[in-house]
Each structure stands twice: as structure tokens, then as C-alpha cells.
Amino acid sequence: MTDPAAPATLTRTFGALSDPTRRAVVRRLVHGPLTVGTLAAEHAMSLPAFTKHIGVLVDAGLVARRKVGRTVECTLRPAALAEAHAWLDDMTAFWTGSLDRLEALLDDTQEDR
């Protein structure tokens, strides 16, 4: 229900989060938008390498890029993050008590395909 088109969304979201650099960017952007340059300054790699990481986050729908003058502002997009969170929520719900909701959800939800 997050987005009408949710085919391989979780795959790309979890894939994007499976890298420490990208998780650091997400964590950093929780405080608010920052430019690519500002974010890049905190990571020991070339600009092009960092740009690619941002690209992965953008492709996964986790970050939005917006040109501001000659800088590029990155903003966190909560939707994709929330979707991944919801998936894990359903899995962990089993141990945290609300089993019924879990079962119901698992029985008629197919997830990908």
C-alpha cells in the first residue's frame, strides 16, 4: 500500500541498506537534507564512487536528488524505508506477541510475485 508499483521494491531497498556507506547516508539524512558534497566529505572514497552510492539510494527510492544552484541536495524519502520496516515488523511480530495479525497477513499476502 506504500506505492502502487511494488514489484522488486524490497529487493532494492534491502540491497541499498546492505552497505555501511549507504546506511550512514540514510542515518545522516534523518536530521534533514544535505548536499552531495557535505555527505561525501564524511567518507573516504572518490566523488564518483560516492555519487554511485547516492544513485543506488535514489534508485531504491530511499533518497531524492534536487539541484540547488551548483550543488545537489539529498532528501530522505520515508516511504521505501517504511515498507522495509513493515516487512520486518510482520516477521518479528511473531516473537513480540501479535501472532494473529501475522498469520492473517502471511496467508493472503504474496509479497514479490
Place this chain on the structure above:
Amino acid sequence: MTDPAAPATLTRTFGALSDPTRRAVVRRLVHGPLTVGTLAAEHAMSLPAFTKHIGVLVDAGLVARRKVGRTVECTLRPAALAEAHAWLDDMTAFWTGSLDRLEALLDDTQEDR
């Protein structure tokens, strides 16, 4: 606090979850332990390919393998799943209201490295 040794744990957990086959296995195991053969029967790939997926889940600490006779029983291990869930919880906490806890956590937690 999930596990004493948590270096690149999130990287491997999210990496393991970034594959539809592996997510399907996790979802399936929520109901309880199953053998490799039973799980594999639901996926259109060779046994060795599937065994490798199980291996990835085991390496990430998401699944435990246990030999039972000539079959192998797979059990879901909630700890790693809970850790990933907690990370996303902290990120999404920002939009769900409990900002203070988030800020406090982000300021002195370093995550990986």
C-alpha cells in the same frame, strides 16, 4: 545489545534479505522449522543453488541448520532479524513521532565502525 559481536552484522542481514528467494524462506520459517528439501521444493532452481541461499541466511545468522537423520532442519533465528528491525525502527521513529529517542540514539551510536 542483540549480540556482543556486531561488526558487519547489519550489512550481511540486509544483504541476505535483498533476495526474494531468501525473503520467502524467512517468511516460510516464521511458522516453524522445515527441512531444506521442503523449502527447496517451493523454488524453481537446482538444489545446490538453493543450498547456497540457505548458506547465506546461516552466515547472516538468520537461520540455523541442524541435521536430523538424513534431512536438514532449518530454524529461524529472531536475533539478527530483530537487529535489522531495530535499525529501521530508529530511522522511521523520526516520522512516527518519538524524535527525542532517535536523536539521542543517533548522536552517540556509531553503528558499524
Place this chain on the structure above:
DNA sequence: CAGACGCTTAACTAGATGGTTAAGTGTTTG
């Protein structure tokens, strides 16, 4: 105890990922 069963390991391949340097594009500033 020979052979089927259940799974894993080995060896290989195609394509994705994560990094590099060099060159290109658009925006500001001296």
C-alpha cells in the same frame, strides 16, 4: 550391504557491485 535418498561441495560462467581515474556539464564568481 547395495543402492536410493537428502543434501553439500567443487568447478565453472554470466552478470552485478564497488572502487578507480579521466573527461564532461552546468553554475557561479573574479
Place this chain on the structure above:
DNA sequence: CAAACACTTAACCATCTAGTTAAGCGTCTG
């Protein structure tokens, strides 16, 4: 308006990933 700035794109390379088939290894069963 030339030069510096802030990225991005292109081309390349090493390593990882996800699949394949073939062979191996322990466990049951006729």
C-alpha cells in the same frame, strides 16, 4: 568571459553473486 566549483558520466578493473552441472558423503532401507 575565463576559471574555479560541484557534481556526473564514461571507461575500466577486481571481486562478489546467483545460477548451472557433476561428483561426493552420510543416512536409511530392501
